[in-house]
Amino acid sequence: MDAAATVKAKPKKNMAKEYLKGWVSYRIKRYWAYVIATVIALVMPWITIGGNHLFLLSFDHKKLHLAGVAFDMQELYLMPFLLMLLFLGIFAVTAVGGRAWCGWACPQTIFRVIYRDGIETKLLGLRKRIKNKQKEPDMSKPENQLKKVIAILLWTVLALIAAADFMWFFVPPEDFFVYIQNPSEHMILIGMLLGIAAFIVIDVVFIKEDFCIYICPYSRVQSVLYDDDTIMAIYDPHRGGEIYEGHGYERHKTINKQKELLAVDPSAECTTCESCVTVCPTHIDIRKGLQLECINCLECVDACTTVMGALGKPSLVRWSSEKEVIEQKGKTNYLRPKVIAYITVLVLVLVSLFAMGSTKEHMLLNVNKTTRLYKIHNDGVVENDYIFLFTNTDSKAHTYFFEVLDNDKIKIVRPKEAFKIGAGKKKKKVVVLQTEAQLANDARKDVPIPVTIRAYATDDKEKIVVDRKTVFVYPRADLVKK
Ligand code: SF4
Ligand code: SF4
Structure with a gap:
C-alpha cells in the first residue's frame, strides 16, 4: 500500500x-x-407476553421461552429447529450478501x-x-x-x-x-x-x-x-x-x-x-x-x-x-436456484417450528410403577402402586386429576381428590389403583394388563389433557384367594 x-x-x-x-x-x-x-x-x-419472554434459555428454571411461550426442558425438541434456522439463515445471508x-x-x-x-x-x-x-x-x-x-x-x-x-x-x-x-x-x-x-x-x-x-x-x-x-x-x-x-x-x-x-x-x-x-x-x-x-x-x-x-x-x-x-x-441474480433452495428450506423449518410450538403440551406426566409389583388383600382385592410426576407447563395454576380409560374394573383409590399445581411447577403423587374383579386367570405367571391413564386439568379438560400407557400387574391365579 x-x-x-x-x-x-x-x-x-x-x-x-x-x-x-x-x-x-x-x-x-x-x-x-x-x-x-x-x-x-x-x-x-x-418484553414479556403473558409472563413469558420473547427468548429466554433459563438453566436456572430449566425453561425455554420462545415468542412468549414457555417450554419445559423435556420439550427441547424445538432446539434442533432453532439451530437449523440459525445455520440456514447464516448460509442464506452469506450466499446473497x-x-x-x-x-x-x-x-x-x-x-x-x-x-x-x-x-x-x-x-x-x-x-x-x-x-x-x-x-x-x-x-x-x-x-x-x-x-x-x-x-x-x-x-x-x-x-x-x-x-x-x-x-x-x-x-x-x-x-x-x-x-x-x-x-x-x-x-x-x-x-x-x-x-x-x-x-x-x-x-x-x-x-x-x-x-x-x-x-x-x-x-x-x-x-x-x-x-x-x-x-x-x-x-x-x-x-x-x-x-x-x-x-x-x-x-x-x-x-x-x-x-x-x-x-x-x-x-x-x-x-x-x-x-x-x-x-x-x-x-x-x-x-x-x-x-x-x-x-x-x-x-x-x-x-x-x-x-x-x-x-x-x-x-x-x-x-x-x-x-x-x-x-x-449483466446484473446480479439475487433469486438464483441456490438462494431459492435456502429460502424454501428456511420456510419449511419455520413452519415446522410453529407447528411443533403450537402443539405444545400444557402439562407433562411421567408414570412410573413402584418396585413392588402388586399387593393382594385378604379379600382378594389386588392393588398396584405408581408414582405420577405432574408438571404444569402452562403460565397459570390448574387443578388436575386423572382416570383409567380402558378398564372400568380398575378403580382409583389414591389420591381421592383433584389437586392444584402452580404455573411451571411440578408435583409428585403416589397413586394407588385397585381391582376387586378377576382380571386374569393364569396359573403359571403374573399377567401385565395394559391400561391408559388420562390426566387432565379439571378447569380446562378440552385443552389440557394427556394420555399415558402403563400396566396393571395381575398376580398368578393361585395367589389370589377369593
Ligand atoms: S480505488 Fe478509489 S479510493 Fe482506492 S485508491 Fe483508487 S481511487 Fe483511491
Ligand atoms: S469492506 Fe472490506 S476491504 Fe472494504 S473497508 Fe471494509 S473490511 Fe476493508
Missing part, C-alpha cells in the same frame, strides 16, 4: 458536493443498523465502532480521523496515555452493560437484579458477568479486528458459500486498472495470496490515493480482490465514492458481485 502512494488527482470539493448531492454513505446506513440492533438486543429481554452480518450487525463490529470511532476518535481525539484507521496514536505522549486509560474505563462501563444484556437471555432481568443484590449467594452469576465483561474489554481494546481475522470461524467458511452473484465490496479493475499482479478476483485461487504491486497504467482511473486502504478497519487493500479479512463494512466503498465523486465519476469500489463488476455478465 505504501508503494502506490502517488496521488494522481486531488478531489475538488465543489465538484464533489455537486456530484454527491443526496448521497447517503454506507457508514450512516450502518450506524442506523447498529442502533436498531442495539435497541433490539437491549429491549428484547424485558457475503459477510453482511459482520459489517452490519455483528456485536464485535458494533463494539469496535463505538470504541475506536466513537470513544477514541470522536470523544477523546486520541485518533485523528475515522477515515484513517491505519494510523495508531503516538502512545509515548503522556496525554495520549491518559486518554487511553479514560477510553478503557468508559468502554469497561459499556462492556458491563453489554455483558449484563447478554446474560439476560439466560437469567431474566427480574431474577438478575434480585440475584446481584446478594452476590455472596450468586458467585457464579457475578463471576460470569465480570468474566464476560473482561473478555469484551480485552477483545475490543487489544485483540481488535484480529478477532475477525484469526478467531471467528465464520471467516473460514464464508468463501465456500460465495458464488459469482454474491455481493461484496469489490474493486473494478476494468476502470480502475490492475494495481496488483494477477486479476485479483479469481476468488478461490487468490484468497490471501501475496501479490506484487504493478506499475499503474496512467490511463487507469484509480488515483492511487489509498483512501480505500487507510479507512479499512482490517488493514487490507480491496484492490487485491476478495480477502478473508474483509468484513464487508463498505468503508472502502464510501471512501472511493467520495474520491471519484470529486472527479464526477462513480466509485471504483462497489457493493456488487463478481458477475457484474469483474466478469461483466
Whole structure:
C-alpha cells in the first residue's frame, strides 16, 4: 500500500458536493443498523407476553421461552429447529450478501465502532480521523496515555452493560437484579458477568479486528458459500486498472495470496490515493480482490465514492458481485436456484417450528410403577402402586386429576381428590389403583394388563389433557384367594 502512494488527482470539493448531492454513505446506513440492533438486543429481554419472554434459555428454571411461550426442558425438541434456522439463515445471508452480518450487525463490529470511532476518535481525539484507521496514536505522549486509560474505563462501563444484556437471555432481568443484590449467594452469576465483561474489554481494546481475522470461524467458511452473484465490496479493475499482479478476483485461487504491486497504467482511473486502504478497519487493500479479512463494512466503498465523486465519476469500489463488476455478465441474480433452495428450506423449518410450538403440551406426566409389583388383600382385592410426576407447563395454576380409560374394573383409590399445581411447577403423587374383579386367570405367571391413564386439568379438560400407557400387574391365579 505504501508503494502506490502517488496521488494522481486531488478531489475538488465543489465538484464533489455537486456530484454527491443526496448521497447517503454506507457508514450512516450502518450506524442506523447498529442502533436498531442495539435497541433490539437491549429491549428484547424485558418484553414479556403473558409472563413469558420473547427468548429466554433459563438453566436456572430449566425453561425455554420462545415468542412468549414457555417450554419445559423435556420439550427441547424445538432446539434442533432453532439451530437449523440459525445455520440456514447464516448460509442464506452469506450466499446473497457475503459477510453482511459482520459489517452490519455483528456485536464485535458494533463494539469496535463505538470504541475506536466513537470513544477514541470522536470523544477523546486520541485518533485523528475515522477515515484513517491505519494510523495508531503516538502512545509515548503522556496525554495520549491518559486518554487511553479514560477510553478503557468508559468502554469497561459499556462492556458491563453489554455483558449484563447478554446474560439476560439466560437469567431474566427480574431474577438478575434480585440475584446481584446478594452476590455472596450468586458467585457464579457475578463471576460470569465480570468474566464476560473482561473478555469484551480485552477483545475490543487489544485483540481488535484480529478477532475477525484469526478467531471467528465464520471467516473460514464464508468463501465456500460465495458464488459469482454474491455481493461484496469489490474493486473494478476494468476502470480502475490492475494495481496488483494477477486479476485479483479469481476468488478461490487468490484468497490471501501475496501479490506484487504493478506499475499503474496512467490511463487507469484509480488515483492511487489509498483512501480505500487507510479507512479499512482490517488493514487490507480491496484492490487485491476478495480477502478473508474483509468484513464487508463498505468503508472502502464510501471512501472511493467520495474520491471519484470529486472527479464526477462513480466509485471504483462497489457493493456488487463478481458477475457484474469483474466478469461483466449483466446484473446480479439475487433469486438464483441456490438462494431459492435456502429460502424454501428456511420456510419449511419455520413452519415446522410453529407447528411443533403450537402443539405444545400444557402439562407433562411421567408414570412410573413402584418396585413392588402388586399387593393382594385378604379379600382378594389386588392393588398396584405408581408414582405420577405432574408438571404444569402452562403460565397459570390448574387443578388436575386423572382416570383409567380402558378398564372400568380398575378403580382409583389414591389420591381421592383433584389437586392444584402452580404455573411451571411440578408435583409428585403416589397413586394407588385397585381391582376387586378377576382380571386374569393364569396359573403359571403374573399377567401385565395394559391400561391408559388420562390426566387432565379439571378447569380446562378440552385443552389440557394427556394420555399415558402403563400396566396393571395381575398376580398368578393361585395367589389370589377369593
Ligand atoms: S476491504 Fe476493508 S473497508 Fe472494504 S469492506 Fe472490506 S473490511 Fe471494509
Ligand atoms: S480505488 Fe478509489 S479510493 Fe482506492 S485508491 Fe483508487 S481511487 Fe483511491
